[in-house]
Amino acid sequence: MRPVLSTVAPLGIALRRARSAVDGDALWTVVAVAATVGLSTLDTVAVNVALPTLERDLDAPVTEGAWSVSSFFLAVLAFVVVAGRVADQFGRRRTLMFGTAVFTGASLLCAIAPDAGWLIAGRAAQGVGAAFMVAPARAVIVNAFPRAHWGRALGVTTALASATVFAGPIVAGAVIDAASWRWVFLINLPLAALALWLLASKVAESRDPTASRVLDVRGAAVLATAMTLVVPGLLGLSGEAPAGLCPAIALAGGVVLLAACWGLERRTATPLIDFDLLHRRNFALGCIVELASRFALLGLLIVVLLFEQDVLGYSALGAGASIIPLMGTALVVGPAGGLAVDRWGTTGTLFSGLVLMAGGLALLLGTGPAPPTVACCSPSSPSASAASCSR
Numbered sequence: 001m002r003p004v005l006s007t008v009a010p011l012g013i014a015l016r017r018a019r020s021a022v023d024g025d026a027l028w029t030v031v032a033v034a035a036t037v038g039l040s041t042l043d044t045v046a047v048n049v050a051l052p053t054l055e056r057d058l059d060a061p062v063t064e065g066a067w068s069v070s071s072f073f074l075a076v077l078a079f080v081v082v083a084g085r086v087a088d089q090f091g092r093r094r095t096l097m098f099g100t101a102v103f104t105g106a107s108l109l110c111a112i113a114p115d116a117g118w119l120i121a122g123r124a125a126q127g128v129g130a131a132f133m134v135a136p137a138r139a140v141i142v143n144a145f146p147r148a149h150w151g152r153a154l155g156v157t158t159a160l161a162s163a164t165v166f167a168g169p170i171v172a173g174a175v176i177d178a179a180s181w182r183w184v185f186l187i188n189l190p191l192a193a194l195a196l197w198l199l200a201s202k203v204a205e206s207r208d209p210t211a212s213r214v215l216d217v218r219g220a221a222v223l224a225t226a227m228t229l230v231v232p233g234l235l236g237l238s239g240e241a242p243a244g245l246c247p248a249i250a251l252a253g254g255v256v257l258l259a260a261c262w263g264l265e266r267r268t269a270t271p272l273i274d275f276d277l278l279h280r281r282n283f284a285l286g287c288i289v290e291l292a293s294r295f296a297l298l299g300l301l302i303v304v305l306l307f308e309q310d311v312l313g314y315s316a317l318g319a320g321a322s323i324i325p326l327m328g329t330a331l332v333v334g335p336a337g338g339l340a341v342d343r344w345g346t347t348g349t350l351f352s353g354l355v356l357m358a359g360g361l362a363l364l365l366g367t368g369p370a371p372p373t374v375a376c377c378s379p380s381s382p383s384a385s386a387a388s389c390s391r
Contacts, residue, residue, distance in 0.1 A: 029144040030153060032198035033137050034160035036096055039191050040103060040130040041161060043184075044072070046172035047123070048301050049320045050181040052309045057181060060116035066235075071120045074231045075127025078224040080135050085272050087136035088208035089215065096140065097199050099132025104192040111185035122185075143206040169320030176316035219272035222261045229254030282346070289350055296357055300364070301326075 047069060055065040087095035106125035113119035138154065145153040175183040229250045236247025265271040278284050301323065308314040308322060333353075340349045 026144040026153075028198070028202035029140060029204070030157050031160065032195065032203050033096075033140050034157045035191070035195040035198055036100055036133050037137050037157070038161035039100070039188065039195055040126075040133050042168040042191070043103075043107070043126065043130075043188060045168045045301060045323070046184045046187075047072075048305045049169055049172040049316055050176055050184045051306065053176050053316055054119070054181040058113070058116050058119065064116040064120065067120050068116065068123050070231065070235055071124040072127040072130070074228065075124045076131045076134070077231060078227040079128050079131035081223060081273055082220045083132040083135035085215065085220075086132070087139065089213055091205050091207050092136035092140050092143070093199055093203045093205045095132050095136045096203075097196060099129045099134075100192055100195050100199070101129070103129030103133060104189060104196075105129075107185045107188040107192070111182045140203060140206065144204070169323050170317070171320075173315065173317030173320030214270045216265075216268055216270055216272040219261060219265055219268060222257055222264060223272065226254045226257035226261055229257065285350070289354065292354070293357060296361060300361070 051065050051069065054060070054068070055062065058064075060068075083095060083099065103126055106122050106129055109125065110119055110122035113122055137157075141153050141157055171187065172184050175187065231254075233247045233249075233251030233254055236250065261273075262275065265273050265275060278287075304323065305319050308319040309316065314322070340352075
């Protein structure tokens with residue numbers, strides 16, 4: 001009994017302290033945002049579990065299977081900055097609901113995909129929705145809580161979103177083995193309906209009162225085009241470029257457009273990206289930490305799940321169950337990280353989270369073709385995530 005209590009204790013402490021300091025609507029805001037963010041992350045994990053099965057069912061080569069994952073992240077990269085600006089200008093709750101609706105419709109398209117091309121297009125549409133779901137999430141939380149409680153609020157949000165993902169691998173593996181990989185996308189529909197109800201009924205609208213109502217369409221188009229070239233160019237260097245695409249030319253063109261975007265944004269009265277923010281030490285550090293932790297965690301998930309099913313012969317359910325310790329770590333450490341930020345500050349919490357991640361990844365270097373406990377060895381860094389966002 002004691003291990004169970006110690007697992008949920010940080011979450012319980014954070015919730016009790018938050019409840020004593022804020023009203024009930026703020027706590028419901030945490031639940032609504034966690035459900036929305038958890039939905040997009042849940043699907044990312046579930047599709048990775050389903051990847052070998054859907055490749056066989058659709059008779060898709062490995063490159064097309066990889067693009068069913070990459071197209072999602074490509075769309076997120078292309079639209080997440082636009083989504084953040086739209087949220088500031090036209091309303092964060094409205095943006096979250098729009099993204100959730102797009103994500104839900106795209107999930108249905110993925111579920112009925114007759115071939116890999118259809119699936120890749122549906123995954124790209126999911127990525128567009130996910131960008132609008134994720135971009136305003138932290139601003140909604142910050143708007144609902146006083147400054148002194150940002151760390152624990154973001155930590156609890158991370159933990160609750162991770163709890164959604166915690167069940168994802170098991171549920172995905174079970175429905176794949178029992179029915180079809182298509183149910184990985186169909187289970188999004190009732191979860192999305194719940195998230196939309198929570199957003200509509202429990203979350204207050206907010207926006208940046210200083211933000212211009214004019215959207216920098218030119219900057220958005222240049223940035224989206226640049227990312228659409230850079231990502232396939234990078235993937236092409238490993239042999240996963242779409243047919244007819246020269247990776248070197250795509251990468252060079254994308255870099256040129258990124259430079260052009262920087263120049264345009266510096267001269268625009270209402271820029272899509274305020275590059276002056278990067279001069280703020282804490283903001284720049286937070287971006288670097290977020291990039292490093294996401295790169296390590298998502299890259300790990302894809303490699304581990306493919307390795308277990310294609311090399312070790314795990315079933316989808318077995319592969320899904322193997323990463324539960326990885327997701328469970330976020331459930332435990334997320335609230336503790338938020339409390340640590342509020343009590344001791346950002347720097348030490350960030351450093352601790354990154355050290356834990358680096359140590360876990362180092363342990364994976366010795367993993368071979370024996371039945372691994374790989375997911376247990378690389379803790380995610382919700383403490384670092386909470387810290388990097390609590391400025």
